[in-house]
Each structure stands twice: as C-alpha cells, then as structure tokens.
Amino acid sequence: MPRRTQAERSEATTTALSAAAHALFGRAGYPATSLDAVAAEAGVTKGALYHHFSSKRDLFEAAFIREQERITARLEEVAAGHPDVWQALHQGIRVFLEHCLDASFRRIVLLDAPHVLGWEAVREIEYAHVLRVLRAGLEAARAEGRLATTDVTVSAHMLFGALCEAGMLLARHPSPSEALPTLVREAERLLSALKPDAVGPSLDG
Amino acid sequence: MPRRTQAERSEATTTALSAAAHALFGRAGYPATSLDAVAAEAGVTKGALYHHFSSKRDLFEAAFIREQERITARLEEVAAGHPDVWQALHQGIRVFLEHCLDASFRRIVLLDAPHVLGWEAVREIEYAHVLRVLRAGLEAARAEGRLATTDVTVSAHMLFGALCEAGMLLARHPSPSEALPTLVREAERLLSALKPDAVGPSLDG
DNA sequence: ACACTTGCATACCCTGGGTATGGAAACAAG
DNA sequence: CTTGTTTCCATACCCAGGGTATGCAAGTGT
Numbered sequence: 001m002p003r004r005t006q007a008e009r010s011e012a013t014t015t016a017l018s019a020a021a022h023a024l025f026g027r028a029g030y031p032a033t034s035l036d037a038v039a040a041e042a043g044v045t046k047g048a049l050y051h052h053f054s055s056k057r058d059l060f061e062a063a064f065i066r067e068q069e070r071i072t073a074r075l076e077e078v079a080a081g082h083p084d085v086w087q088a089l090h091q092g093i094r095v096f097l098e099h100c101l102d103a104s105f106r107r108i109v110l111l112d113a114p115h116v117l118g119w120e121a122v123r124e125i126e127y128a129h130v131l132r133v134l135r136a137g138l139e140a141a142r143a144e145g146r147l148a149t150t151d152v153t154v155s156a157h158m159l160f161g162a163l164c165e166a167g168m169l170l171a172r173h174p175s176p177s178e179a180l181p182t183l184v185r186e187a188e189r190l191l192s193a194l195k196p197d198a199v200g201p202s203l204d205g
Numbered sequence: 206m207p208r209r210t211q212a213e214r215s216e217a218t219t220t221a222l223s224a225a226a227h228a229l230f231g232r233a234g235y236p237a238t239s240l241d242a243v244a245a246e247a248g249v250t251k252g253a254l255y256h257h258f259s260s261k262r263d264l265f266e267a268a269f270i271r272e273q274e275r276i277t278a279r280l281e282e283v284a285a286g287h288p289d290v291w292q293a294l295h296q297g298i299r300v301f302l303e304h305c306l307d308a309s310f311r312r313i314v315l316l317d318a319p320h321v322l323g324w325e326a327v328r329e330i331e332y333a334h335v336l337r338v339l340r341a342g343l344e345a346a347r348a349e350g351r352l353a354t355t356d357v358t359v360s361a362h363m364l365f366g367a368l369c370e371a372g373m374l375l376a377r378h379p380s381p382s383e384a385l386p387t388l389v390r391e392a393e394r395l396l397s398a399l400k401p402d403a404v405g406p407s408l409d410g
Numbered sequence: 411a412c413a414c415t416t417g418c419a420t421a422c423c424c425t426g427g428g429t430a431t432g433g434a435a436a437c438a439a440g
Numbered sequence: 441c442t443t444g445t446t447t448c449c450a451t452a453c454c455c456a457g458g459g460t461a462t463g464c465a466a467g468t469g470t
Contacts, residue, residue, distance in 0.1 A: 006416060006467055013417080030320070034457060046459090047419050056458065115235070115320035119373050154391045157374055158367040162395070165366025168324050169359060186359045190367070193398030211436055211447055218449085239426060251428090252450045261427065 014052050016042040022063040026104025030060060030112040060108075060116050061125075067108050068129035071099050075133045085141040086195075092137060093163065093187045094180075100167025101176055110164050131156055138194070148196040155194055162190055219257045221247040227268040231309025235265060235317040265313075265321050266330075272313050273334035276304050280338045290346040291400075297342060298368065298392045299385075305372025306381055315369050336361055343399070353401040360399055367395055 004012075020041035024033040035056055039049045053059045078095050082088035099105060113122050123131075135156045141147040149155040166183045173179035209217075225246035229238040240261055244254045258264045283300050287293035304310055318327050328336075340361045346352040354360040371388045378384035397403060 004467090009417065009467085035459090036457075045419050048417070050459075051416085051418060111319050111324060114316050119316060120377070123377075149391065149394070151387055151391060154371070154374060154387060155394075157370045158391060158395060161366040161368075161370025162363040163366075165362045166359070169362055172325070172328075182356055182359060186354065186356060186363060189354070189360075189398050189403070190363060190395050191398075192403065193394050193396075209436090214435090214448065240428090241426075250450050253448075255428075256447090256449060 010052070013042065013044055013048050017044065017049055017052060017059070018062050018066065021059045022066050022104070022108075025060060025063045025112070026067075026107050029107055030116050035059075057116060060112070061121070064108055064113050064117065064122075065125060065129075067105055068125060071096070071105065071109075072129040072133055074099060075130065079133060079137060085137065085144060085146065089137050089141070089191060090188055092134070093191065094184050096163055097167055097170055097180065097183055097187065100164075100171055103171075106168065106171055110168060126160075131160060134160060141194075146196060147194055149194050159191065159194075163187060215257070218247065218249055218253050222249065222254055222257060222264070223267050223271065226264045227271050227309070227313075230265060230268045230317070231272075231312050234312055235261075235321050240264070262321060265317070266326070269313055269318050269322065269327075270330060270334075272310055273330060276301070276310065276314075277334040277338055279304060280335070284338060284342060290342065290349060290351065294342050294346070294396060295393055297339070298396065299389050301368055302372055302375055302385065302388055302392065305369075305376055308376075311373065311376055315373060331365075336365060339365060346399075351401060352399055353403060354399050364396065364399075368392060 017038065021033075021038045024038055024041060035046055035049055038059065039046045042048075049059070053062070074095055075092050078091045079088045082091055100110075117125075126132075135152060138147060138149065138152045138156055142149070142152060166187055170176050170179055170183050222243065226238075226243050229243055229246060240251055240254055243264065244251045247253075254264070258267070279300055280297050283296045284293045287296055305315075322330075331337075340357060343352060343354065343357045343361055347354070347357060371392055375381050375384055375388050
C-alpha cells in the first residue's frame with residue numbers, strides 16, 4: 001500500500017475493527033469474544049484497537065449502533081412504503097419479527113446490549129433508531145386521531161418490549177416460519193389495544 | 206461452634222454464600238462482583254465456594270432463582286386474594302411494576318440474567334415461577350371464556366416483555382410514584398387487548 | 411529539511427475465574 | 441476407641457484476557 005494518507009489508514013483499520021467486532025460479537029457473544037481475536041480478525045494488533053477504541057465496551061457499542069442502523073433502515077423503508085399509518089405499523093411488526101431470526105441481531109441487541117452498555121445507554125441509542133421509528137409511527141397515528149394512548153413514549157417502549165420477547169420466541173421455535181403468523185397475530189392484537197375504539201383499561205368484568 | 210454435623214456446616218456456608226452472592230450481584234452487577242468478594246462477604250474462601258457451586262454462573266443462577274421466588278410469592282398472594290380473574294391480573298400488574306423499583310430485582314432479573322444464563326435457561330426457570338403465575342392467570346380467564354387469545358403462552362411472554370420494559374421505565378423515572386399510574390394504565394390497556402370484545406388485529410382502517 | 415503529530419506494534423501488568431493439593435473435622439466399620 | 445474413608449474447606453497456584461507503557465515509522469505543517 002504505497003502512499004496512503006493518515007485519514008485513509010485510520011479509516012481503513014477502524015472499519016476493519018468495527019466489522020470484525022460486529023462479526024465476532026454477533027457469533028460468539030460479548031464475553032466469549034477476546035480483543036486479541038477481534039484485532040487478529042481485523043489484521044491488526046491490540047495496539048491499533050486501543051488507539052481507535054477506548055475499551056471493549058466502546059467497541060461493542062459500535063457494533064450495537066451498526067445493528068440499530070440496519071434494522072432502522074429496514075423499518076423506515078417499510079414506513080415510507082405504506083401511506084396508511086396502521087398498515088405501516090402492522091408491516092413494521094412483521095419486518096421486525098422476521099429480523100429477529102438473525103442471530104447476530106438477537107445476540108447483540110436483545111441479549112448482550114442491556115448488560116454491557118446498561119439500560120440507560122441502550123435506551124439513549126435506541127431512541128435515535130428503532131424507538132424513534134416506532135414512536136414516529138404511533139405519533140402519526142395520534143395526529144390522525146387514531147390512537148388512544150396518552151403517553152406515546154410509554155406505549156412505544158412497552159410495545160417494543162413485547163416485540164423483543166416475541167422475537168426471541170420466534171427464533172427459538174423449531175419452525176419459525178410456522179410460528180411467525182401466530183406471533184404476528186398476537187403482536188397485532190396488542191397493537192390494536194392502542195386504537196381508540198378498543199375496550200380500554202377499565203375495571204369492568 | 207462446637208460439634209456441628211456435616212450437613213449443618215454445609216447448609217450454613219451454602220446459604221451464606223448464596224445470600225452474599227445475591228446481595229453483591231444485586232448491588233454491583235455480575236461482572237463487577239468477584240468471587241473473592243462473595244466468599245469474603247460470606248466469611249469463607251473461594252475453596253468453599255467452588256466446593257458448593259460449580260461456577261460463577263451457577264452461583265448467579267442461585268441468586269436469580271431467589272429473586273424469582275420472591276416475586277412469585279408476592280404474585281401468588283395477590284392471585285389468591287382476588288377471586289375475579291381480571292381483577293387479579295390487574296392487581297398483579299401493579300404489584301409487578303412496584304416490584305421493579307427494587308434495584309436488585311432489576312439488576313439480576315431484567316439486566317444480567319438473559320446475558321449470563323442465556324435466554325433459554327432464563328425462560329426455563331421463569332416458566333416455573335413468574336411466567337407460571339401469569340400463564341395461570343390467563344388460562345383461568347380463558348377457561349371462563351373471557352380471553353380472546355389463541356396462544357396463551359405467547360401472550361404471557363409478550364405481556365411479560367412489555368411489563369419488564371415498563372418496569373425499567375418506572376425505575377428510571379425521576380418520580381416513580383408519579384409515573385406509576387400512567388404505567389399501570391398503559392399496561393392494562395395492553396392487557397385489555399386480550400379480552401374477547403377488543404377490536405382485534407384486523408386490518409381495518 | 412525540520413520538528414512534530416498520528417497510527418500502530420511489542421512488551422508488559424494485574425485482576426479474577428478456575429484448578430490442584432493438603433489437612434482437619436465428621437462419619438462408617440470393626 | 442481406633443482406623444479407614446469421605447466431606448468440607450483453606451492455601452497456593454495457573455492462565456486467559458482487559459488494559460497500559462513504550463517505541464518507532466510513516467505522514468504532516470512550516
């Protein structure tokens with residue numbers, strides 16, 4: 001590699017490290033992934049790693065953000081393709097659940113992130129990605145007067161929690177393609193609770 | 206301590222270790238808790254620890270089960286005190302959310318367990334505790350013809366996921382006591398989606 | 411051409427999970 | 441009450457792996 005500028009070198013190793021970290025964290029999980037292994041996979045040494053990332057946690061955060069951007073891009077695509085708010089939400093649910101079949105996503109986002117980054121940090125980052133899209137969807141429905149929820153943020157969070165659990169359930173199922181319709185149906189049932197004509201949380205029979 | 210039988214000694218140190226582990230894991234979290242610290246807190250050494258527990262993970266599992274038993278006992282109490290199925294479920298939601306204000310519970314059950322034990326193991330254990338109670342509640346409602354869900358297991362899981370997220374939200378709120386009513390309301394809204402007269406997951410407007 | 415900064419490799423430190431060994435106390439058998 | 445055996449646990453150690461310190465070569469501003 002003759003005559004590369006500093007910025008080029010820097011960017012090359014950074015992305016190589018980020019990609020290697022993403023691959024290894026997603027395959028083996030956080031604790032089973034050593035920094036030496038990441039550096040080796042990226043073709044550099046730990047010295048380079050610590051020059052660009054301050055800690056293992058920092059490196060993991062990069063991988064986490066990478067995953068967030070992937071799923072967010074998919075969801076925004078879906079949202080853009082469906083002018084009707086509820087249809088967009090329904091399709092978004094399906095796409096999210098299908099996305100949970102990806103082992104790296106589950107490992108990094110659902111299993112390791114809360115523990116490694118802490119709930120606060122995860123929430124912060126997700127607010128700029130997945131939760132932003134979900135919130136936007138609910139907000140749009142509310143603007144059209146088609147949402148009964150008082151607190152959109154809370155609803156988005158709870159719905160997201162339910163979807164994550166459903167995603168794990170789906171992935172663990174012996175035949176995910178068979179289980180998917182049921183999961184989607186039940187998820188949509190929960191979503192429908194937010195519609196204005198739902199029975200609501202009254203304490204009747 | 207003059208003349209103690211083997212079983213007594215064994216049981217004493219085991220419970221001491223278990224209690225110490227529970228305390229430290231709950232306060233500092235899994236990675237920040239060293240086995241030396243646990244042993245010291247229990248008044249023994251690592252030798253004793255490894256004689257009774259096979260690994261750090263094993264020790265954590267004991268702490269996790271301890272937490273499961275605590276919340277499960279509370280919920281069964283609630284269930285027993287409310288003859289009406291839906292009222293029991295409503296009260297159960299409130300009690301669970303309030304229980305999330307306990308930092309040890311959040312740390313051990315919500316944050317660390319999935320990562321340390323793996324989702325499968327957590328699910329297995331929760332099936333014998335929290336999820337068993339929730340499932341029983343939903344099953345009871347179904348037996349009375351007051352539940353629309355086709356798959357009770359799936360509904361229980363998703364509801365549980367939503368409640369955990371709500372619990373984290375509650376705990377992080379600057380004034381949990383103020384936030385609690387909203388959280389409970391929204392949780393009940395989701396729960397009401399399972400009632401037979403809810404609008405359902407149809408693809409209407 | 412010069413000092414100076416950036417990018418990274420090598421070598422090292424040290425916490426902490428896990429193991430191996432040995433001894434003391436309790437139990438079983440004669 | 442011995443004597444062999446097992447249970448319980450402390451001491452000492454191993455080593456993987458996250459993080460740090462140092463040094464050097466390749467780029468960079470003047």
